[in-house]
Amino acid sequence: MAVSGLIMLGYLVAHVAGNLKVFFGPEEFNAYGHWLRVMGAPVLHHHWALWIVRIVLLAVVVAHAVSAYQLSRRDLKARPTAYVHRRKRASYATRTMRWGGIILGLFIVWHLLDLTTGTLHPGGFEEGKPYQNVVDTFSTWYGNVVYIVAMLALGLHVRHGFWSAAQTLGVGNARRERLLKLLANTLALVLTAGFVSVPVAVMTGVVS
Amino acid sequence: MRLNLRVWRQKNGGSEGAMATYAVDGISPDMSFLEMLDTLNEDLILRGEDPVAFDHDCREGICGACSLVINGDAHGPERTTTCQLHMRSFRDGDTIDVEPWRASAFPVVKDLVVDRSAFDRVIQAGGYITATTGSAPEAHATPVPKADADSAFEHAECIGCGACVAACPNGSAMLFTSAKINHLNVLPQGSPERETRVLDMVAQMDAEGFGGCTLTGECATACPKGIPLPSIAAMNREWLRARRKVKG
Ligand code: HEM
Ligand code: SF4
Ligand code: FES
Secondary structure (H helix, E strand, O other), X not given: OHHHHHHHHHHHHHHHHHHHHHHHOHHHHHHHHHHHHHOOOOOOOOOHHHHHHHHHHHHHXXXXXXXXXXXXXXXXXXXOOOOOOXXXXXXHHHHOHHHHHHHHHHHHHHHHHHHOOOOXXXXXXXXXXXXXXXXXXXXXXXXXXXXXXXXXXXXXXXXXXXXXXXXXXOOOOOOOHHXXXXXXXXXXXXXXXXXXHHHHHHHHOOOO | OOEEEEEEEOOOOOOOOEEEEEEEOOOOOOOEHHHHHHHHHXXXXXXXXXXXXXXXXXXXXXXXXXXXXXXOEEOOOOOOOHHHOEHHHOOOOOEEEEEOOOOOOOOEXXXXXXXXXXXXXXXXXXXXXXXXXXXXXXXXXXXXXXHHHHHHHHHHXXXXXXXXXXXXXXXXXXXXXXXXXXXXXXXXXHHHHHHHHHHHHHHHHHHOOOOOOOOOOHHHHHOOOOOOOHHHHHHHHHHHHHHHHHHO
């Protein structure tokens, strides 16, 4: 859970930084998209580095989902009877880890079909023209809604997940508690704000 | 005070249980929660009914025997044991729900009594502590840094009541086990078995069917002895360290 989550988190930090290049115009954003394909050259053949990243990410997403399933099954089995007197438990981010994770999993599938393969893309999807593709997606109302909802779910997942992973790996202690919580909240906020800024920019015409 | 109680009644481990409603009158705000239940039981006995079974022993907050989920909170609304909870925490006319600890590792024996021997087996899995018996050792023979002594003492306060498991939505025993492990693992006296202790106790905890930890923090909020949440991270650190040492 913790290791796979942290690897994804590392990827997301790089991903949000890359996405923000959209604000520097189509040339720079498309050139960045091209670089992702030649990254590692000339040591590696074209696309190889990209495929390595993709394979690692796929393995990590599967590992994360499988361990989430196993953990959830174990936890539900350990507490088969609910209390008659119910009350709200834990924070919102903590309570929504399972549903938030499922939303993120579905989002990842839609996101790949939309902007990587172009299968579900609205308008003419063109490889090598990511700038236009992004503008097309965020010119539809559902593109914006799906994306923004998923990014809010991501923020919540990271808020509890990052701090939780630190405890799992034994990094937390009483003195670091506040620092770790601050770091988790900062990461969650930066990722969510960074990702959401792109559809907002398209909606307001800053990026077109 | 006059109260309306809704209490979990269950004949034995094999039977189905249900909440039953009782009215109790003449409760003083200075009574403890258990004395209030004693009053109810006296009434029930006089009426020829089966009294409500609940665990208790010291009634002074040190043994860990008492165990009730009161209005959804393990040990009730105050941060103390049920025996140290007083009726002044409630208001005249209140309806109070009383339920047993809920976890598959703590099966209900009767009414509000659950079997917590899973905790005993986790403690047993920790094994012995290498220490010479006989006359008390010279107090200065083994120096212990102040911070370590404080930490050991803080964790030694755990009374094994199981409120952490009862409060955890995953029925996890991480807080209890971490209290036991940190108590001994920070001390020089506990260091000969430092690795086997954490590995064996965690393995036993898993074997007992306690749930996995998702760091909800409910355990530390419920703990009457204030065992802090970071103790779980400290146990994970001990476990990872022991795995590296035993393997490498
Ligand atoms: C396939 C989609 C996903 C599913 C089904 C999923 C589900 C889960 C579940 C059930 C947990 C444990 C619940 C808990 O601790 O309360 C968890 C923890 C976590 N998740 Fe995810 N998640 C997904 C995607 C992600 C993504 C994209 C990230 C990257 C930011 C991530 C990062 C984490 C981290 C760091 C943890 C904490 C691990 C720990 O407690 O040690 N997850 N996830
Ligand atoms: S850690 Fe606290 S709640 Fe858990 S058994 Fe020990 S004293 Fe009770
Ligand atoms: S009866 Fe001993 S702690 Fe409550």
